[in-house]
Amino acid sequence: MLLSELLKDWPCTILQGSIRRTIDGITESSKRVKKNYVFVAKKGVKTDGMIFIEKAITNGAKTLVIDRDNLDRTRIPEEITVVLIPDSSLFISYASAKFSDNPAEELCIIGITGTNGKTTVSHFTGQLLKELGHKTAVIGTTGLYIDGKLTETIRNSMTTMPAEQLHPFLRKCIKQQVTHIVLEASSIGLSTNRLAHCPLTVGVFLNIGMDHYAEHGGRQPYIDAKKLLIPLADQLVMNEDDETCRAIGEELTTPPIYFSSRHIHGTQQKKVLLANQGHHNEMNARAAIGALMALGYSLRAITPHLHALRLPTGRLEKYEEAGIEVYVDYAHTPDALQAVLEALSESSKRLITVFGCGGGRDRQKRPQMGAVAAHYSSHVILTSDNPRMEDPSQIIVDILAGMAGFATPVEIFIDRHQAIQYAVTQAQPGEIVLIAGKGHEQIQQIENQTTHFCDMEEVKKSFCNRNAKK
Template sequence: MSIQFCSGKGRGLLLLSELLKDWPCQVLGGIHIDVKGVTEHSTRIGEGYLFVARKGGKTDGICYVDEAVRRGACGIVIDRNNGIEKAGDLNIPVIIVPDCRKFISYASARLAGNPSERMTIVAVTGTNGKTTVTHLASQLLQKLNLKTAVIGTTGVFIEGCQMATTYPEMTTLPPEYFHQLLKDLEDAGVSHVLLEASSMGLATSRLAHCKIDIGVFLNIGIDHYEEHGGQQSYLDSKKILTDLAGILIANSEDEICCKLVEETKIPVHYFDYRTICGVPIDEKLFSIQLPGRHNRMNVIAALSVLRVLGFELEDIFPYTVSLQLPEGRLQSIHKDGVTVYIDYAHTPDALENVLAALAEEQQGKLITVFGCGGDRDHGKRPKMGEVASRYSSEIIITSDNPRSENPVQIIEEVLQGISKKETVRVQIDRRKAIHEAIALAVAGDVVLIAGKGHEKTQHTKEGIHPFSDFEVASDVLQKRPVV
């Protein structure tokens, strides 16, 4: 589609006094000024913007107050006393709030006109499957003539078409972008929004002032522990969704999901391999073309969303056979009897789900190419190695997104989990690893390239470089001589 969404456009104006009237704060200076926008990035400041000088993990927003003022900031927001002296020398209001993160969420929603209150919002959380479930639910709703949007890891989609946007590439957008995007979607006629609620997005209050109609818990595995400071903090972040949603849907086969929702006071509906919201699945009507047990569960989760929205299963089942996976989820390329799959699997559970699905169907060798991301959980690396060695005939361990880490060190940690060392090759260069894997394959073999899926870049110590597993594999397979 030709629609282009640009962050920051089309905002309304609010008097500062009106914006603050329902928010606990102390104001130093006048409050009868117009506010056009709010941001925590000094480079995005324009005339009439509030600058939220939040203390981050690496930098302190107080250090950028002067720049924000030069750019036209109409007020400074802080949440700690040590910033008052610095900000107090300015000739613009200083607003002291209890929590900068929650204030920017509140203010962003108000300035965008609280669009979530007029839309149906479904937020999906889980270690694996968020992207797939949001896209599947969107496809089903489209079949029922509802205009839908998906917001998540792979971007912003309206009715299955990806939108050109200037928003950051993040699973769950920061509120200063998120609420304006909802307003853009509302203006485009979207009634239902399916969004991914990441653990970090929940923990940092990015969804704090979004009216969420349905919250979905898919599964809980190993991921992001180090970013959150441990497993319990990761679980606590997921649990935040139980306080934000009006109704919950949970996977009854996942013990941790059940524990996260068990104390909530709001309605909870459950799904499993054979039931949707307590209703047994009629296998004569239910048909899908997507491989693997995990994808059946993803479809059932999507169907549960529609059931909770009030649709009858008998009216939805005819559409399940046409469901398609999103980009980078078991995306396949074929030539001369060799099949190459590209998948985003980057956790032990996700890699096992995909390998188990492929192992069931393939007749020849199963060749797996994967690595692990840098500056992320070290604990999952040997576990992914163990999973790969359990299912694969041949393994090539390579770089994923090493970021600031030495890729050799990452690979050594993955190797710790592999018992059958004779089946393993190491090739740090991901492009060469893909080439080697496809060169190993003969007719009937399957090659899985896991970890990056839809991504179009690779993050290394030297910077961010263009790189697409799908494009590289397509090129290599096309040029591969007939065996």
């Protein structure tokens, strides 16, 4: 594509160089720059793309796109084109879509947002679409799936894929005869314009709980970020049981399709889910059904395929040995932890819960999660999640503040490996162990170090050690 073609519909000022040049790619990462690439020097949360301009040029960039005119152009070679635009995050969304010839316009795309349940609902929706004969891709936290098979993982485990990756992937899907896409739309992804040029056939609102307040600057900015999904979608599906989602639905000029614990789109329905556990997964199934009804399917057409629903990796993922049931789940918010513990409590078995909280974000949810764990569990083991740059001990102190007044025994193992091993060792036949917070994740972030860590792997190792000691 010619740079002039890319820029012709976008407000910009050419500060130097020519726009009559061929471009071979667009990126906001200097590491991914290749010959004849456009480098967008976007200001990120932690780093500013401006400081990587020289590296981008060394790697082959011939065009620089900036949204702040504070560049020292005496250090930029004359043959490099420099373009000033109003908003770099919007530009990279637009440019990535246009460079891939706007693939989203050729697909049926369902975008799912909500504090909890995005991954499960996206997989449920994808599974139903496959059952109904559509070649479907699911894009989200656990990776990229085509017809239920994992094809690749997403860099940095981002819930919503960056625009420069998303649109080429959509084009690749089209070449593989995929017709339907289901993707997770996170508040961060929406607020940073990753989906700004990805029109959706259906948008689904699951729930609004406590998460990412710190990144957005409070609850209302978090809600406002979620609401950015609305103008992207032709049809909306809303959880009527969630007060905030219901309020958002009432603001719409076109009524959404509602699902709740009582009905789906006005149809009374007592129970729809057959094979999965808990009220939260019942609601996740109803959300998926609502998404398909928005595409024009009747409940009668969908119902015969509900037997195919399977939970994705790291969502109430079960391992059983020696009469002990162990579940690994991604629950990392108060609402999600409560939903999972309620589901597991239905068996009335003794329940051991192992969890921590992530560092550097949402401190206010920590005591709430402590209270939830203490209320539902027979025994709580507190440990590290991804403490990042925060002191793990302080995170645990914050969690303990919510556990005051409960008689539930609490033990602390800052090392997550030790915590899981201890829980498995202490558990007796007929008991349940929940390992919460990381689910599908394969890494742990402690200070500046990122190391491999998988909860389910640790569970299996712990049983090996338990058996060896017998």
